[in-house]
Structure formats: C-alpha cells, structure tokens
Amino acid sequence: MSIQARAGSMALMLLSLPLIPRPAQAVQVVPVPGQSRQWDVPPHVHFDELLHEVFWDITIIGVLMAMVAAYFLFAYRRRFPDEVGRLQKLSPQAALGWMIIPVALFMADDIYLFAKGWELHKQYREVPENAYEIRVTGAMWSWTYTYPNEVETYGELKVPAETPILLRMSSEDVVHSHFIQQYRVTEDLMPGRVTYMWFMPDKVGEYVVTCREYCGAGHSSMYGKVIVMAREEFDAWLESEAAAISASATVASAQQVVSPAADVSARDFGR
Amino acid sequence: MGQPKTWKEWVFTLDHKIIGIFYLAASLVSFLVAGTSAALMRIELGSLGPTLTEDAGVYNLWLTMHGAVMILGFQIPALLGFFANWVVPIMIGAKDMAFPRVNALSVWLLWSGILLALCNLIVPDSFNGMWTGYPPYSETDFAGNTALYSLIIIVLGISSVFGAVNLACTVMFMRARGIGWYQLNMTVWCVFTANIMQLIFVPVLAASVLLLSLDKYLGFGFYDPGQGGDVLLYQNLFWFYSHPAVYVVLLPFLGISFDIIATFARNHIFNYKVAVWATLAFIPVSSDVWVHHAFVAGLPNWLRTMQTFTTLMISLPFGLLMLSMVMTLYKGSIEYRTPMHWIVGMFFMLIIGATTGIPNALSAIDYGISDSYVIMSHFHYVMAISGAMAIFGGIYYYFPKLTGRMYSEAMGKISAWLFFIGMNVVMGPLYFIGIEGMPRRYYDYQMFPQFESMHALATVGVAITTIGVLIMLYSWLHGMFRGEKATANPWQSQSLEFTHTDVIPGPGNFPTPPVMPEGWSPYSYDKTGAKGGSEARR
Ligand SMILES: [Cu+2]
Numbered sequence: 010m011s012i013q014a015r016a017g018s019m020a021l022m023l024l025s026l027p028l029i030p031r032p033a034q035a036v037q038v039v040p041v042p043g044q045s046r047q048w049d050v051p052p053h054v055h056f057d058e059l060l061h062e063v064f065w066d067i068t069i070i071g072v073l074m075a076m077v078a079a080y081f082l083f084a085y086r087r088r089f090p091d092e093v094g095r096l097q098k099l100s101p102q103a104a105l106g107w108m109i110i111p112v113a114l115f116m117a118d119d120i121y122l123f124a125k126g127w128e129l130h131k132q133y134r135e136v137p138e139n140a141y142e143i144r145v146t147g148a149m150w151s152w153t154y155t156y157p158n159e160v161e162t163y164g165e166l167k168v169p170a171e172t173p174i175l176l177r178m179s180s181e182d183v184v185h186s187h188f189i190q191q192y193r194v195t196e197d198l199m200p201g202r203v204t205y206m207w208f209m210p211d212k213v214g215e216y217v218v219t220c221r222e223y224c225g226a227g228h229s230s231m232y233g234k235v236i237v238m239a240r241e242e243f244d245a246w247l248e249s250e251a252a253a254i255s256a257s258a259t260v261a262s263a264q265q266v267v268s269p270a271a272d273v274s275a276r277d278f279g280r
Numbered sequence: 281m282g283q284p285k286t287w288k289e290w291v292f293t294l295d296h297k298i299i300g301i302f303y304l305a306a307s308l309v310s311f312l313v314a315g316t317s318a319a320l321m322r323i324e325l326g327s328l329g330p331t332l333t334e335d336a337g338v339y340n341l342w343l344t345m346h347g348a349v350m351i352l353g354f355q356i357p358a359l360l361g362f363f364a365n366w367v368v369p370i371m372i373g374a375k376d377m378a379f380p381r382v383n384a385l386s387v388w389l390l391w392s393g394i395l396l397a398l399c400n401l402i403v404p405d406s407f408n409g410m411w412t413g414y415p416p417y418s419e420t421d422f423a424g425n426t427a428l429y430s431l432i433i434i435v436l437g438i439s440s441v442f443g444a445v446n447l448a449c450t451v452m453f454m455r456a457r458g459i460g461w462y463q464l465n466m467t468v469w470c471v472f473t474a475n476i477m478q479l480i481f482v483p484v485l486a487a488s489v490l491l492l493s494l495d496k497y498l499g500f501g502f503y504d505p506g507q508g509g510d511v512l513l514y515q516n517l518f519w520f521y522s523h524p525a526v527y528v529v530l531l532p533f534l535g536i537s538f539d540i541i542a543t544f545a546r547n548h549i550f551n552y553k554v555a556v557w558a559t560l561a562f563i564p565v566s567s568d569v570w571v572h573h574a575f576v577a578g579l580p581n582w583l584r585t586m587q588t589f590t591t592l593m594i595s596l597p598f599g600l601l602m603l604s605m606v607m608t609l610y611k612g613s614i615e616y617r618t619p620m621h622w623i624v625g626m627f628f629m630l631i632i633g634a635t636t637g638i639p640n641a642l643s644a645i646d647y648g649i650s651d652s653y654v655i656m657s658h659f660h661y662v663m664a665i666s667g668a669m670a671i672f673g674g675i676y677y678y679f680p681k682l683t684g685r686m687y688s689e690a691m692g693k694i695s696a697w698l699f700f701i702g703m704n705v706v707m708g709p710l711y712f713i714g715i716e717g718m719p720r721r722y723y724d725y726q727m728f729p730q731f732e733s734m735h736a737l738a739t740v741g742v743a744i745t746t747i748g749v750l751i752m753l754y755s756w757l758h759g760m761f762r763g764e765k766a767t768a769n770p771w772q773s774q775s776l777e778f779t780h781t782d783v784i785p786g787p788g789n790f791p792t793p794p795v796m797p798e799g800w801s802p803y804s805y806d807k808t809g810a811k812g813g814s815e816a817r818r
Contacts, residue, residue: 056648067635075631081609092613093805094547108554115599119592126588126642133647134581183417186651190717193648195576201505204578217727219719221651223410225422226336229722
C-alpha cells in the first residue's frame with residue numbers, strides 16, 4: 010500500500026469514528042412485519058412438532074455413532090501383549106473421500122434443519138396483523154402489563170382466547186426475559202430498547218410465566234402467569250378495570266386543583 | 281532427579297514441568313472450590329423451598345463462583361496450563377518453553393487471579409453477577425464488587441495471553457530436528473490452535489469487562505442507554521470471546537483424548553491431516569457464531585437467521601474430529617487401563633453433549649428453551665463433564681511421568697465409572713425438566729413444584745459423583761507415596777514424552793537432545809510394533 014493510500018484509509022477511519030455511537034443511541038424501533046402468510050397452527054404447536062423432529066434427528070446420529078464406537082471398543086480389544094493396531098494408512102484419494110463424504114452428509118442434515126428452523130423462526134418473528142397489543146415492563150422483580158386503554162396489571166397477563174397477542178417489551182432497570190411456558194416463547198427486555206414477542210392463546214387456562222435472564226436476588230421469584238379468558242369475559246373484565254381507573258382519576262384530578270405540588274410538576278412536564 | 285530442593289528454587293523455578301505442576305495444583309484447588317459450590321447448590325435445589333440457606337444472594341454467590349472458577353480456574357489452567365506446559369514441549373522434543381521467564385509470570389498471574397477469585401468468598405460485597413457479568417445488572421449495587429470481577433478476568437486474561445504467545449512460539453520454533461508440522465501429536469495441534477484462539481479473542485473479553493468497571497465507577501456509560509450506550513454491546517463483546525472459549529477448552533481435551541486413544545489402541549490417528557485441518561478450521565468457524573448465545577436478546581432477525589446457519593456449520597469440523605476419533609479405534613489393539621476408561625466415558629458424554637447442541641443451534645427452538653436447564657445440561661455434557669473426564673484421564677495417563685509411581689488401577693477405574701454414572705444421573709433428569717420449562721439460575725422453583733422429584737434425583741447424582749472424585753483423589757495420593765515404581769514407558773507409547781525421557785523427565789527433558797529419523801511419527805505402531813514387541817499379525 011502506498012503512503013497516500015494508508016493516510017487516506019486512516020483519515021477515513023478517523024472521520025467515521027463519530028458515526029459509531031449513532032446506532033448505539035438509537036432506540037430500536039420494533040420492526041413488526043405484517044403477516045406474510047397464513048399459518049395452519051400456532052407457533053407453540055409448530056414448535057413441539059419441530060422439537061420432536063429434531064430429537065429424532067439427533068437420536069439417530071447419536072445412537073449410530075455410539076453403536077459404532079461401542080462395537081469397535083468391544084471387537085478390537087487387545088488379545089495378546091505385543092499386538093499392535095492394524096489401521097491402514099489412507100491413500101490421498103481415500104483421505105479426501107473420508108473428508109468430503111462426511112462433510113456432505115453433515116451439510117445435508119444442517120441445511121435440512123436450518124430450513125425447518127427458519128420456517129418456525131419466521132412464524133415467531135412475523136406478527137399477525139390483527140394481533141392485540143399489550144405493553145410489558147420488567148423491573149426488579151415484577152412484571153407490569155399495560156393494556157391499550159391504559160389499564161395495568163401486575164404479574165398476571167390476562168388475554169382473550171383465540172386472538173394473537175403481541176407484547177412490546179422494555180425494562181426499567183436490568184435485563185429480564187419474558188418466558189411463557191405454554192407458548193414456548195422467550196424474549197429479553199432491557200432498558201433502551203423495545204423488543205417484542207407474539208403468541209396465540211388457543212385454549213382457556215392459566216400458564217406459568219418466568220423470568221429467564223438472571224436479574225439478582227429476586228430472579229427466581231420473578232414469576233407470574235398468563236390467564237387466558239373467553240373473549241366476552243376478557244372484554245367485560247377490561248371494561249370494569251377501565252371504569253375503576255376513570256373513577257379514581259376523577260378523584261385524583263379533583264385533588265390536583267388544590268395541591269401546589271401538583272402545579273409545579275405539571276409545569277415541569279409541560280415544557 | 282533435578283527436582284528443586286529449597287523453597288526458593290520451587291518459587292523461582294523456570295522449568296516448564298514444575299510450572300506445569302503449579303498449574304495442575306491451581307486447577308485442582310479450583311476444581312474442589314467450584315465442585316463444592318456445585319454440591320451446595322444441588323443440595324439447596326434437592327427439595328422445594330429453602331434448604332441450606334434462606335438467602336437467594338448466598339445461592340447466587342455459589343453459582344457465580346461455580347461457573348467462573350470451573351471455567352477460568354479449573355478447565356483452562358488444566359488444559360492450557362498443565363497439559364500445554366508439561367506435555368507439549370516434551371512432545372515436540374524441546375528442552376523447555378520458548379520464554380521460560382514469561383512462563384513463570386503466567387503461572388503466578390494465574391495463581392493471583394485464583395486467589396483474587398477466592399477473595400470473592402470473603403469480601404463483604406462479593407460479586408454475584410454470574411460469570412457472564414451482564415450489565416446493567418453488574419453495574420448496579422445489587423451485583424456487589426464489579427471491580428473485583430473485572431480485575432480477576434483481566435489478570436487471568438493477561439496470564440492467558442502471555443501463555444498463548446509462549447506456547448505458540450514454542451511449537452513454531454522449538455521443535456526437535458526431524459519433527460515437521462505433520463508429525464506433531466494431536467495434543468500439540470489442539471493446544472496450539474486453542475492458544476491462537478486465545479490470542480485473538482481474550483483481548484475482546486478483557487475490554488468488555490474493563491468497560492463494565494469504567495461505567496460503574498467512573499460513569500462512562502458504554503452500556504448505559506441513558507448516556508447513549510447500549511446494553512447489547514456487552515453481550516456481543518462477551519460472547520465473541522466466550523463462544524470460542526468453548527473450543528479453547530474442547531480442542532485441548534480432544535487432543536489429549538486422541539493421544540490416549542492412539543496409545544491404548546496402538547493405532548495412528550485416522551485421516552490425520554484432515555483432523556489437523558479440522559482443528560484449525562475451528563478458528564474461523566467459531567468467530568461468527570456468538571449470536572446463538574443471544575437468540576432471544578432482541579438482536580435483529582436477520583442476524584439470528586444468519587448465525588443459526590453459521591452455528592450449524594460447527595458440525596463440519598467437529599464431525600470430522602469425532603469421525604477420526606472413532607476410526608482410530610478401528611482394527612486397533614485396545615488395552616483398557618484407567619486413562620482409557622476415562623476417555624471412553626468422555627467419548628459417550630461428548631456424543632450426548634454434541635447432539636444436544638443441535639437443537640440449541642436453531643433460533644426457533646431457542647425461543648422455547650432459552651436459558652432453561654436444557655442449555656445448562658447441554659454445556660455440562662459437552663464441555664464440563666467431557667472436559668473433566670478427559671482432564672482426569674490425562675492426569676492418570678501422565679501420573680507415572682509426574683510421580684515416578686503407578687496408581688491403583690482398581691480405584692482409577694471405579695472412580696471413572698462413578699463419575700460417569702453420577703454425572704448422568706445429575707444432568708439427564710435436568711435436561712428433561714428443562715424442556716418442560718425449568719429455568720436456569722433459579723434459587724427455588726415454587727412455580728414448578730412438579731419438578732421436585734427430578735431435582736432430588738439429580739442431587740443423588742452429585743453424591744455419586746462426589747464419591748467417585750474422592751476415590752480418584754485418594755488413588756492419586758496413595759499412588760504418589762505408596763504406588764509401585766513406574767517404568768519410563770508404562771503404556772508402550774510411541775510418543776516422545778514416553779520413548780525418550782527418564783521415568784521422571786529431568787531438567788532439559790532429554791538425556792540427549794532428540795533427533796528424529798526420517799518418517800518418524802508419534803503414532804507409528806504398525807511400523808515398529810510396540811516397544812520391544814514383534815510385528816504381530818492376526
Ligand atoms: Cu428478571
């Protein structure tokens with residue numbers, strides 16, 4: 010490289026330095042692609058099918074390998090003290106063959122599994138258009154769920170059955186991870202970024218939610234549940250909660266008028 | 281014998297073999313500390329609700345110590361410290377490492393790091409942020425002494441980098457006359473490759489943990505989104521080192537296993553050159569797979585897809601190595617001494633570990649099992665258990681060369697199989713409750729009371745393993761003082777550390793500097809026969 014080219018590339022690198030913090034600063038605006046295709050089964054059912062298939066795949070590989078090894082270990086025991094191994098040196102062609110054929114076999118299995126996995130990955134990451142959106146906030150050590158009408162629940166995620174649920178998630182303090190056992194779905198929450206997950210509650214019932222990223226002394230008590238309700242039941246519950254909130258909000262705003270402290274904070278936030 | 285006599289000679293020794301023994305001692309101390317914390321955790325989890333402690337913080341301290349000390353204090357020092365130092369120079373016919381003084385510095389830095397790590401048990405604000413130390417948690421006051429964590433990692437990192445430069449130079453420039461690159465033992469190739477990886481990746485780890493302390497104590501904000509930083513920067517940097525770290529452990533223990541298998545099967549390594557290049561292939565392959573530790577961390581979808589694919593590609597070099605290992609048994613003449621028992625156990629554990637890695641490689645499967653006991657069980661099989669079995673097998677293998685005496689075969693074999701059975705009883709049940717949802721790093725599991733019986737079974741497994749380990753330690757102590765006198769080449773190996781040295785190799789390793797004849801190989805059993813043996817034919 011010439012001295013000019015070197016100086017040029019150094020200058021380019023130096024000039025690009027101020028750009029580095031930019032992507033870090035940006036709060037990730039969650040890309041939620043629209044539904045690209047209709048899936049026959051919800052992701053968690055698809056997950057169980059794929060897991061079953063992968064287990065067959067690895068069991069066959071593992072058992073085959075173990076059986077071959079066990080046979081060799083048994084068949085080639087030393088029979089007399091001076092016996093030596095009789096493994097033949099491979100010819101260059103054979104050596105190449107013993108590389109290319111296994112690599113092709115592994116590659117074929119890898120590509121097969123990758124294709125299967127990609128399909129399910131897309132299903133997990135592409136949210137249906139009609140999804141019902143709930144915000145999730147993680148904090149040490151509790152979950153807060155905020156519904157579209159600003160109703161909040163703590164530790165209990167109530168959702169309507171047979172409606173895809175989209176969770177937009179962030180954390181107030183450290184990294185947490187929202188895992189729903191029944192729906193086979195996990196995604197981290199962290200400050201400064203908004204992450205998402207979706208799931209399809211297909212049956213009415215109660216299911217476990219746990220935190221899946223170590224977050225301190227309360228990590229193992231940071232669990233809750235998903236409560237799947239019939240649609241009408243859910244709507245009625247949400248309405249009654251909203252009504253309770255507006256009733257208490259009326260009381261709160263009545264108090265605000267006489268409180269000078271409230272006046273100050275209102276001015277601050279108004280700027 | 282050339283052993284140091286005064287304490288000064290011990291402390292200031294530059295002999296790679298004594299330094300190797302210092303590494304071994306450090307790693308065994310670490311193994312006992314980390315193993316004890318594992319046993320405490322298993323007892324705690326054996327039944328629902330508080331058992332040994334009511335304080336989750338105490339449990340988290342055990343957990344942090346277990347992970348950090350097992351990896352950084354036991355496995356890496358045993359493999360890249362003890363085997364790399366004691367065995368590799370002799371295998372290549374060198375009289376010492378390339379830089380003996382740097383070597384002494386590395387081992388004392390390691391001991392400093394381990395003592396600092398033990399301080400974590402004593403200091404009032406002990407660090408409990410796990411060996412991974414994720415921010416923002418590790419930057420909060422809840423996590424304890426982050427500076428201590430950063431310091432330990434950096435001290436151990438400097439020790440590793442010095443050791444890596446030294447070992448790489450030794451292999452490149454110190455080989456005896458007549459030993460070419462394709463005549464090296466698999467142990468040498470694997471340790472060499474692992475050290476090249478250390479040179480590339482350790483500085484990234486050191487930087488990532490340094491930034492943690494700069495953030496926490498000086499308010500820099502590299503990982504603080506409130507100041508324009510990014511939480512995920514740490515996870516990317518940390519795993520960029522810590523996935524390759526798996527191979528820094530895996531490759532050397534595979535190398536030792538190759539050599540033990542070759543010796544006891546009296547065979548050469550099947551498809552040796554391909555195995556060598558498969559080993560080297562781990563350097564590029566391992567550098568672009570780290571995202572599989574963060575499939576659910578909110579990284580872009582395209583990155584998850586891409587690294588699912590690159591992760592699956594690990595199966596290619598790994599599969600070739602496994603194939604070479606199995607085929608080295610083919611038409612062998614296998615003798616079952618204690619080291620071989622450990623390695624056979626290691627091999628079956630490795631099959632379980634390797635195959636259970638495949639589901640985890642798929643981002644889609646990870647959504648359902650991320651951070652559960654599935655991953656915990658998998659990495660114990662593939663790295664912790666297999667690695668420990670190969671290390672212990674390797675210690676038995678070199679026991680006669682270290683002490684000049686033999687251990688008890690019966691005790692050695694019993695300990696191997698108790699360890700094998702015990703660890704399967706621990707990790708097998710836990711894998712299956714992991715699929716059902718058991719999260720890792722939990723002090724208690726009130727939300728999953730149905731898992732209690734499996735947890736109890738796993739705790740029984742730890743008891744079995746502990747008995748195995750105690751028998752192993754006793755067999756070493758017994759052999760060291762009471763064992764039969766060993767011969768220079770008790771296994772009739774063709775490898776240089778057995779054929780050309782005294783019972784205990786003295787200073788300079790070889791009575792006369794070895795010059796290897798044309799076509800020499802550490803695996804040439806078929807040409808020369810076993811030492812003193814005849815050309816046996818079936
Ligand atoms: Cu949490």
